[in-house]
Amino acid sequence: MTTSNNRRPGRWRFAAAIGTAAALVLSGCGLNESDDSSGDKAGGGTVLRIGTTTDVSNFNPLQSLSKTDSWILNAMYPHLLRIDENAKKAPELAKDYSYEDGGKTAVFHLRDDFTWSDGKPVVAEDVKFSAEQIMKYKLGNVAAKLTWVTSVEAPDATTVKFKLSQPYAPFAEGVGFWMSIVPKHVFESAGDLSKFANDADWVGAGPFVLDSATKGQRYVMKRNEKYPLAPGGKAALSQVEYRIYPDVNTMMLALRNGDIDLMGTPVPASAAKTFENDDKIKLQKVGALGFAHLTYNMNNKDLAKQEVRQALSMAVDTKAIIASVLQGDAQQMAGPISPIFADYDNPEVQPYPFDPAGAKAKLSSAGYRDGDGDGLFDNLTLGVACDQSNANLTRVVQLFRESAAKAGIKLENQCVERNTFLSRTKNGEYDIDASQWGVFDNPMDQLRSTYLSSNPGGINYNLLKSPEMDGLINDAAATTDKDAFAEKIKNIDKVVHEQAYLTPLYVENFQFAYNASKFTGFVASPSDLLGMVTAYSLAQVKPAS
Amino acid sequence: MARFVLSRAVKAVLTIWIAITATFFLLRLLPGDPTTLMVEGDMTPEMQAALLKTYGLDRPLWEQYVSYLRELTQGNFGISFRQIQPVTDILVERLPWTLLLAGTAFVVTIAVGIPIGVYAAVHRGRWPDKVLQVLGIGGHALFVPSVAMLLLVYLGARLGWFPIGGAIDPDTRGAAAYASLAHHLVLPVLSLVLVQLGPYALTLRTNMIEVLGEDYIRAARARGLATRRRVWKHGLRNAILPALTLMGLQLGTLVGGAVLTETVFAYPGVGRLIFEAVGQRDYPVLQGAFIMLAVTVVIANSLTDLLYAVLNPRIRL
Numbered sequence: 001m002t003t004s005n006n007r008r009p010g011r012w013r014f015a016a017a018i019g020t021a022a023a024l025v026l027s028g029c030g031l032n033e034s035d036d037s038s039g040d041k042a043g044g045g046t047v048l049r050i051g052t053t054t055d056v057s058n059f060n061p062l063q064s065l066s067k068t069d070s071w072i073l074n075a076m077y078p079h080l081l082r083i084d085e086n087a088k089k090a091p092e093l094a095k096d097y098s099y100e101d102g103g104k105t106a107v108f109h110l111r112d113d114f115t116w117s118d119g120k121p122v123v124a125e126d127v128k129f130s131a132e133q134i135m136k137y138k139l140g141n142v143a144a145k146l147t148w149v150t151s152v153e154a155p156d157a158t159t160v161k162f163k164l165s166q167p168y169a170p171f172a173e174g175v176g177f178w179m180s181i182v183p184k185h186v187f188e189s190a191g192d193l194s195k196f197a198n199d200a201d202w203v204g205a206g207p208f209v210l211d212s213a214t215k216g217q218r219y220v221m222k223r224n225e226k227y228p229l230a231p232g233g234k235a236a237l238s239q240v241e242y243r244i245y246p247d248v249n250t251m252m253l254a255l256r257n258g259d260i261d262l263m264g265t266p267v268p269a270s271a272a273k274t275f276e277n278d279d280k281i282k283l284q285k286v287g288a289l290g291f292a293h294l295t296y297n298m299n300n301k302d303l304a305k306q307e308v309r310q311a312l313s314m315a316v317d318t319k320a321i322i323a324s325v326l327q328g329d330a331q332q333m334a335g336p337i338s339p340i341f342a343d344y345d346n347p348e349v350q351p352y353p354f355d356p357a358g359a360k361a362k363l364s365s366a367g368y369r370d371g372d373g374d375g376l377f378d379n380l381t382l383g384v385a386c387d388q389s390n391a392n393l394t395r396v397v398q399l400f401r402e403s404a405a406k407a408g409i410k411l412e413n414q415c416v417e418r419n420t421f422l423s424r425t426k427n428g429e430y431d432i433d434a435s436q437w438g439v440f441d442n443p444m445d446q447l448r449s450t451y452l453s454s455n456p457g458g459i460n461y462n463l464l465k466s467p468e469m470d471g472l473i474n475d476a477a478a479t480t481d482k483d484a485f486a487e488k489i490k491n492i493d494k495v496v497h498e499q500a501y502l503t504p505l506y507v508e509n510f511q512f513a514y515n516a517s518k519f520t521g522f523v524a525s526p527s528d529l530l531g532m533v534t535a536y537s538l539a540q541v542k543p544a545s
Numbered sequence: 546m547a548r549f550v551l552s553r554a555v556k557a558v559l560t561i562w563i564a565i566t567a568t569f570f571l572l573r574l575l576p577g578d579p580t581t582l583m584v585e586g587d588m589t590p591e592m593q594a595a596l597l598k599t600y601g602l603d604r605p606l607w608e609q610y611v612s613y614l615r616e617l618t619q620g621n622f623g624i625s626f627r628q629i630q631p632v633t634d635i636l637v638e639r640l641p642w643t644l645l646l647a648g649t650a651f652v653v654t655i656a657v658g659i660p661i662g663v664y665a666a667v668h669r670g671r672w673p674d675k676v677l678q679v680l681g682i683g684g685h686a687l688f689v690p691s692v693a694m695l696l697l698v699y700l701g702a703r704l705g706w707f708p709i710g711g712a713i714d715p716d717t718r719g720a721a722a723y724a725s726l727a728h729h730l731v732l733p734v735l736s737l738v739l740v741q742l743g744p745y746a747l748t749l750r751t752n753m754i755e756v757l758g759e760d761y762i763r764a765a766r767a768r769g770l771a772t773r774r775r776v777w778k779h780g781l782r783n784a785i786l787p788a789l790t791l792m793g794l795q796l797g798t799l800v801g802g803a804v805l806t807e808t809v810f811a812y813p814g815v816g817r818l819i820f821e822a823v824g825q826r827d828y829p830v831l832q833g834a835f836i837m838l839a840v841t842v843v844i845a846n847s848l849t850d851l852l853y854a855v856l857n858p859r860i861r862l
Binding site: 055058060063066137138194195196197199214215217218243245246247249250251253254256257259419420 | 575595596599627628629635638639642697701702705708710711712713808809810811813814817820821824825826827
């Protein structure tokens with residue numbers, strides 16, 4: 001018995017030692033892996049370290065839909081066009097584009113000095129292959145933008161022609177901006193590209209090409225020695241390294257501590273002040289390509305009335321919302337076209353004034369009554385749905401409820417978990433939708449998505465079926481003359497505003513933080529999708545001194 | 546003993562099967578489908594149908610379930626929706642980090658908790674005991690991410706003693722890599738230990754006080770057995786049994802806590818993988834990760850039961 005008693009603590013020690021050793025050996029696998037995959041050092045060159053929030057979920061740029069993936073993949077796979085700091089399309093791989101056959105053929109002329117990292121030139125066949133594979137396997141969100149394409153031709157190495165079933169004015173801009181170009185000579189051997197992971201031996205033609213990926217830890221990109229859009233023909237940085245910080249507060253600490261040089265994700269408005277006393281850190285402000293809005297479900301008998309929608313628009317104190325929720329860091333909107341698209345912004349359209357008394361009078365004249373004298377109109381209760389995880393919009397809904405009550409309108413807060421919210425909006429199960437559009441790169445795509453009744457894949461949250469709007473949108477879509485096109489967009493802007501199909505709230509400003517004592521030259525693009533982490537921007541960055 | 550082991554094994558398998566089934570159906574009961582999150586904005590019905598078909602989500606639920614179980618029996622957790630890679634490969638990459646983190650926190654909690662609990666019991670009513678009682682009760686109120694962020698801000702950022710996030714400095718090699726590994730492990734382990742330690746030591750203290758009042762301990766004292774031997778050898782062996790069960794149960798909490806700790810400390814384990822997969826509604830990865838965690842907890846609990854049975858033969862009766 002005594003012997004046995006003496007042995008037991010020994011067993012425990014043994015078990016503990018085995019457990020610890022096993023854990024260390026297992027984690028040793030991780031160590032070895034990082035040894036193998038980290039590749040060569042920067043060789044004394046300049047390394048820019050960027051904080052990202054999550055691992056790359058998909059290395060296949062034709063399929064990937066993640067914002068954080070695009071920060072890495074867009075630096076590697078060129079696009080025909082990029083978006084500049086004024087939200088205008090600028091040349092990237094394509095020098096220019098034009099329309100032929102009355103708008104039924106879009107022609108891109110490519111530069112001849114883009115080179116894949118294995119030495120082969122980037123040619124029109126690569127563009128043709130990329131587009132055809134997207135159409136064949138319905139890959140990513142670009143597939144919807146190729147809906148009109150009947151065939152793609154590459155008559156020579158630098159010309160690509162997209163034959164369209166009907167003219168669509170913003171086709172070239174949309175496809176040019178969104179579609180990644182992949183190397184045909186590498187991807188064609190993969191077969192079904194919807195099942196191609198592309199997780200090793202990367203070949204790219206951007207300023208940087210992925211060299212190693214240590215899942216959960218970092219992604220190292222090496223400079224492509226030939227990148228024509230960088231000053232001097234190649235990027236000044238020798239290496240770009242992405243490190244993962246899922247928590248934005250941790251990422252901010254890492255920037256302050258010098259572990260990273262740039263935050264890929266925007267700094268929350270409430271936290272931006274914490275960088276004010278740090279001389280090294282600089283904040284760069286960019287506008288959004290989307291906007292926050294209240295959209296009214298036309299299937300609701302009350303919301304189907306123009307007076308009710310207008311009254312609701314008059315019951316939102318947008319200025320107060322911007323001042324309190326966004327701490328002033330946003331621009332108020334009037335019509336459905338963001339002011340960031342200066343060419344299409346209609347100056348005639350002004351926001352509905354915040355006027356609860358006026359809203360009340362409008363509803364009274366529309367026949368609504370307050371029979372019980374509780375200050376609220378009888379039989380006018382509406383639900384406002386939002387994504388609970390969006391702290392800004394949750395507060396917007398709260399403020400909207402309070403201001404609408406002053407106009408006699410009773411609103412119910414129906415903010416729910418994100419997936420439930422997305423599911424409900426998709427099924428039209430809401431009265432008022434308070435949400436934020438992500439990224440619109442051109443007004444036509446936006447109007448088509450949000451108001452065209454025959455667009456089944458759109459985001460027509462109004463559930464609008466208006467022959468008038470359909471006619472206006474289809475007419476503008478087929479107009480390839482730029483001035484005439486802009487006039488038609490401005491007219492739609494006016495109609496939507498008069499009808500008050502939605503109440504646009506604000507265009508948010510995003511702030512990106514970087515270590516200005518070490519790096520300079522970033523070219524920020526609008527939206528949190530692009531921000532400071534675009535191929536063009538990374539190619540312009542250089543050491544600060 | 547063989548019958549005991551067999552019954553434990555059957556219970557363990559049954560528990561794991563229930564966990565697999567519950568995970569499978571609960572994920573699919575969530576509103577919407579994964580394609581909702583894949584493409585926000587323009588997604589034609591054809592694109593959605595193609596996505597559902599690619600991932601086998603267009604088939605009846607029972608068919609998906611049977612097929613999933615069949616694949617599982619062959620050790621196949623499926624292919625990640627987002628990463629287009631076998632889930633097994635993804636998990637094998639992440640599991641060692643979680644085992645290292647949770648395992649170290651487990652060992653440290655026991656190693657530190659035992660002496661504290663015993664010391665407080667022996668010196669009952671005096672100030673170390675009172676401090677432990679406050680800390681023990683306070684431990685229940687601590688929230689892992691808050692503790693983790695406090696440690697990061699003060700010990701990581703302000704004092705600069707420990708790294709801000711990550712599991713290792715990727716540029717280190719050999720012995721320096723292991724040193725870096727240990728350095729990065731300190732704060733995440735500390736945040737888990739701080740939350741677990743108080744309640745664990747308090748339980749041990751209570752058990753120890755009870756045991757020290759038993760007749761056989763008093764008899765041992767009467768026989769003139771040294772205090773050290775009486776407390777640490779005879780007392781602890783009996784007092785530790787309930788605390789051991791508590792620790793087995795707390796392992797689940799520890800693994801759950803790792804999800805939050807790994808997110809705050811940017812630690813590359815299964816916990817963070819779950820955090821990311823939830824956001825992307827990546828069913829296969831979530832299923833694989835939950836099953837792996839369930840298996841870990843079930844095995845740990847079964848081992849605790851067995852250890853308990855070895856130490857206390859009455860359990861086997």
